[in-house]
Amino acid sequence: MSVWALGINHTTAPLDLRGRFAFALDQIEPTLKGLRSSLARQPEATLLSTCNRTEIYCAGDRSDLGHTIEWLAQHGGVSPALLRSHAYTLENDHAARHAFRVASGLDSMVLGEPQILGQMKDAVRAAEDAGAMGTTLHQLFQRSFAVAKEVRTSTEIGAHSISLAAASVRLAGQLFEDLSDIKVLFVGAGEMIDLAATHFAAKNPKAMTVANRTLERGEKLAGRFGAEVMRLADLPSRLHEFDAVISCTASTLPIIGLGAVERAVKLRKHRPMFMVDLAVPRDIEPEVKDLPDIYLYTVDDLAHVVQTGKDNRQAAVAQAEVIIDAGVQNFMHWLDQRRSVPLIQQLNAQTDEWRALEIARAKKLLAKGESVDDVLEALSRGLTQKMLHGALAELHAGNAENREATAQTVSRLFLRGNLPKEQKER
Numbered sequence: 001m002s003v004w005a006l007g008i009n010h011t012t013a014p015l016d017l018r019g020r021f022a023f024a025l026d027q028i029e030p031t032l033k034g035l036r037s038s039l040a041r042q043p044e045a046t047l048l049s050t051c052n053r054t055e056i057y058c059a060g061d062r063s064d065l066g067h068t069i070e071w072l073a074q075h076g077g078v079s080p081a082l083l084r085s086h087a088y089t090l091e092n093d094h095a096a097r098h099a100f101r102v103a104s105g106l107d108s109m110v111l112g113e114p115q116i117l118g119q120m121k122d123a124v125r126a127a128e129d130a131g132a133m134g135t136t137l138h139q140l141f142q143r144s145f146a147v148a149k150e151v152r153t154s155t156e157i158g159a160h161s162i163s164l165a166a167a168s169v170r171l172a173g174q175l176f177e178d179l180s181d182i183k184v185l186f187v188g189a190g191e192m193i194d195l196a197a198t199h200f201a202a203k204n205p206k207a208m209t210v211a212n213r214t215l216e217r218g219e220k221l222a223g224r225f226g227a228e229v230m231r232l233a234d235l236p237s238r239l240h241e242f243d244a245v246i247s248c249t250a251s252t253l254p255i256i257g258l259g260a261v262e263r264a265v266k267l268r269k270h271r272p273m274f275m276v277d278l279a280v281p282r283d284i285e286p287e288v289k290d291l292p293d294i295y296l297y298t299v300d301d302l303a304h305v306v307q308t309g310k311d312n313r314q315a316a317v318a319q320a321e322v323i324i325d326a327g328v329q330n331f332m333h334w335l336d337q338r339r340s341v342p343l344i345q346q347l348n349a350q351t352d353e354w355r356a357l358e359i360a361r362a363k364k365l366l367a368k369g370e371s372v373d374d375v376l377e378a379l380s381r382g383l384t385q386k387m388l389h390g391a392l393a394e395l396h397a398g399n400a401e402n403r404e405a406t407a408q409t410v411s412r413l414f415l416r417g418n419l420p421k422e423q424k425e426r
Helices: 015-020 027-037 064-076 079-087 093-102 115-129 135-154 166-175 192-203 215-225 232-240 258-267 286-290 311-336 340-369 372-395 402-415
Strands: 001-009 042-047 052-058 086-092 182-188 207-212 228-231 244-247 273-277 294-298
Touching: 001 064, 001 093, 001 135, 027 042, 027 064, 027 115, 042 115, 042 135, 052 064, 052 093, 052 135, 064 079, 064 273, 079 228, 093 115, 093 135, 093 311, 115 135, 115 192, 135 311, 166 192, 166 258, 166 273, 166 294, 182 192, 182 232, 192 207, 192 215, 192 244, 207 215, 215 228, 228 232, 232 258, 258 273, 258 286, 286 294, 340 372, 372 402
Parallel strands: 182 207, 182 244, 207 228, 244 273, 273 294
Antiparallel strands: 001 052, 001 086, 042 052
């Protein structure tokens, strides 16, 4: 049994390639079922997909890794060679360390950001719903969550961090002299837009509007901030009204096209428009960035902004790594013990079979009128003979060297309190 991980993230793959492998939360369950059905041995599997990463964790035969790369490449419409050139594969302690670092926010674009922990928990629940979680991955992720909690409470890893949402406000402040004079449009109603709206609301903009495909969900978010709500279908005709547009939806295709933005620029008479595309895959066509008076930023463009304060957190990173090291060692010790489980199960099954045979024989003797003492004596003798038969046969078989090794093993197993002094010292 091996634990392995296959993934791409913001440090190994460009935004457009990551977009090909982005999965909405409701896609994880069917995707995992499709992956596992394509593998002969049906390994335990979990899929984590965020704007910065897509990772598959499995517990099973490592030979499945090559097939998984091919399957994932086909799903994303790229060649296996291209995916391999941007992917990383990790096994056992390296896979565990990576999972613990991801959960703790050490592998995020925003060092120490807390959102990833909730996203991992959502991924685990989706894997459970898909019937893809087993004992090994359950242990891996529960230990990941425990390590992340200890890192949060024992270090200052989250101190001074700047989220992508906060970075958006900071960049907007560099373009507009007074954020209280701008109108902001939020496209989508998920967690990232919620965070962005919270940060912008703190600057008291002139107006805030939420556009969402589902009007009810948009109204719920807009109501918290005293914002207007509009249908996503109305966006092209109203885009020119807004000075800042923050978009993050689960759409697989861009929802704000070049033509719509060109028309908005003309209607705005070339007043600048600030746009942030936090979605993976993109919500805004990349060509929009080349338009005059448009300032478009993607999640990757925000990377240098969120590095502010990173140096102040390096001491906390070192402390977090110590906690993670201990967590990895404990998990690997548990995993090593799990490798003995099949043998233990076979031993228990064998001894249960012997016990059942001897009890059945004892009942027959009692039914024939044999004395209880004689029956108990026969039962105990029968059990001990069955248990010792294999060891005694090995002691009489093979060459002298093998018999000596067997003798030492048998002594450790059956004569724990009576080992010769020279064997105790070995």
